[in-house]
Amino acid sequence: MQTVTLIIDKRRELPAKYKKLLENKFSQVIISKNLISALKIIQDKEPDMIIISDSIDSDLSDYCKKIRALTYNMRPIIIALSKSAELEDKLKVLEGGADDFISEPVNSEEFVMRIKAHMRREFESNLDIKKRLPNKNYSTRAIKRILSDNSDWACLYITIENFKNYREAYTKLASDKLLQTYSAIITSSLSEDDFLGSLSENEFLVITNSYKAEKIANFLTFAFDTVAPKFYSKSDTVRGYMITQGNDLAGRRSNFMHTTIGIVTNEYKKYTDPQELITSLINIHNIANLPSGSNYLIERAKLSANDSISIKNYNKKIFIIEPDEAMTLLLTTILTMQGYNIETLKEFKEQENEEDIPAVIILDAGNLETKSGLETAKNIRKNKKYRNTKLIITSIFHDKELILNTGADLYLPKPYELSTLVKWIEIFINEVNN
Numbered sequence: 001m002q003t004v005t006l007i008i009d010k011r012r013e014l015p016a017k018y019k020k021l022l023e024n025k026f027s028q029v030i031i032s033k034n035l036i037s038a039l040k041i042i043q044d045k046e047p048d049m050i051i052i053s054d055s056i057d058s059d060l061s062d063y064c065k066k067i068r069a070l071t072y073n074m075r076p077i078i079i080a081l082s083k084s085a086e087l088e089d090k091l092k093v094l095e096g097g098a099d100d101f102i103s104e105p106v107n108s109e110e111f112v113m114r115i116k117a118h119m120r121r122e123f124e125s126n127l128d129i130k131k132r133l134p135n136k137n138y139s140t141r142a143i144k145r146i147l148s149d150n151s152d153w154a155c156l157y158i159t160i161e162n163f164k165n166y167r168e169a170y171t172k173l174a175s176d177k178l179l180q181t182y183s184a185i186i187t188s189s190l191s192e193d194d195f196l197g198s199l200s201e202n203e204f205l206v207i208t209n210s211y212k213a214e215k216i217a218n219f220l221t222f223a224f225d226t227v228a229p230k231f232y233s234k235s236d237t238v239r240g241y242m243i244t245q246g247n248d249l250a251g252r253r254s255n256f257m258h259t260t261i262g263i264v265t266n267e268y269k270k271y272t273d274p275q276e277l278i279t280s281l282i283n284i285h286n287i288a289n290l291p292s293g294s295n296y297l298i299e300r301a302k303l304s305a306n307d308s309i310s311i312k313n314y315n316k317k318i319f320i321i322e323p324d325e326a327m328t329l330l331l332t333t334i335l336t337m338q339g340y341n342i343e344t345l346k347e348f349k350e351q352e353n354e355e356d357i358p359a360v361i362i363l364d365a366g367n368l369e370t371k372s373g374l375e376t377a378k379n380i381r382k383n384k385k386y387r388n389t390k391l392i393i394t395s396i397f398h399d400k401e402l403i404l405n406t407g408a409d410l411y412l413p414k415p416y417e418l419s420t421l422v423k424w425i426e427i428f429i430n431e432v433n434n
Helices: 013-022 035-045 060-070 087-095 108-125 136-147 163-188 210-231 234-239 274-288 325-337 372-382 400-404 418-433
Strands: 003-008 027-032 049-053 077-082 100-103 154-161 195-200 203-208 242-245 251-254 258-265 295-298 317-321 341-345 360-364 390-395 410-413
Touching: 003 013, 003 035, 003 108, 013 027, 013 049, 013 108, 027 035, 035 060, 035 136, 049 060, 049 108, 060 077, 060 087, 077 087, 077 108, 087 100, 100 108, 136 195, 136 203, 136 274, 154 163, 154 210, 154 274, 163 195, 163 203, 163 210, 163 242, 163 251, 203 210, 210 258, 210 295, 234 242, 242 400, 251 400, 258 274, 274 295, 317 325, 325 341, 325 418, 360 372, 360 418, 372 390, 372 400, 390 418, 400 410, 410 418
Parallel strands: 003 027, 003 049, 049 077, 077 100, 258 295, 317 341, 317 360, 360 390, 390 410
Antiparallel strands: 154 203, 154 258, 195 203, 242 251, 251 410
8 A cells, every 4th residue: 555645835846856755656745735735635545644844824833733633543643844953943843743853954865764764663553463464543544545536446355254263273373373374375466556454353454456356356265265274183174173162071163264255346336434335345245255165255236236225133032952841941041031032842843934943052962872962953954944043962971073063063061051051142142143
């Protein structure tokens, strides 16, 4: 992304000279003659640096205070240019909010090196330490700048799904290595004109042009699925899923990681607000997200219809299939008090209506001889209607992998703490409804 420098200077020749010294393909320099035009530029571009000359019709120190107050949420570098070399003037301006004071005339090489040093420090202070990429604030600033231009652009919202489960199963060290590897892969797919930033730990933002966007997404989905298997243990690879630990016995089944990419361009809609664009990116991304396997989706005209609004009901329905009547009554009472819609069943039966599909099923595995609950679990998992339903299997026999291999999302050995079950139900209800 180009850095943006705003020069506020009434003069004709010197600001043009400074612009010539500083401007290149990586740095845009804009000159403003007055505060009114400067405010519009600050609002649209959020400049990284503001250079203010004492040629303005105001006290330089007061002017720095005003600019600092107006830009408190973006905190640009403020450089004061003055014909004065008096210490008192320097201290007054620096106290007013300037980051540096440069007396004119200034040596051209010194001027350029000072500006570069400030820009370098500004960039490094806005880096995501782990991935060595611009952080969320800087990425949002990049979005705001493309919205103020009329050029062709495309944004890619890239995530690593099931990343938190991977970190829990394989430790922070392994997950950090994965992030750094994927960052390098994304970087290799971009040109120097493109922007790559971070939105959160496992979320990336790419800004490119609409011609390249789909090609980049196609490469990244292929590359991630090629590289990701190298980050799993042999036992997990053979098993086909990860197990995250609850305690010594309990365990949660988790699919392997995949990458999902949502793409939005300015071809069909003109965006004016960064949050509006980010919301569109997230919506397209959510449509693209599959239970397993990497995928991407680019916004098309038919997905941008203004009058098509889909309202999803919040699913709080829970089925309990438990042979112990006392336990069934206890679970029903506690979960009903938590605000969930509970239905108890003697045995599993398929629901005819889509709205009757539960968010969570709590299923007893059965006794040691028959293990009838495990067959029920397999049948549930074969039914496409229940592909989004979370399956919790409780059991008196402690064979974690046997139970998770049936398709269970969580294995909970009996006896268990009710608080543990309630915690997992809350997690699963949120996952189903997000």
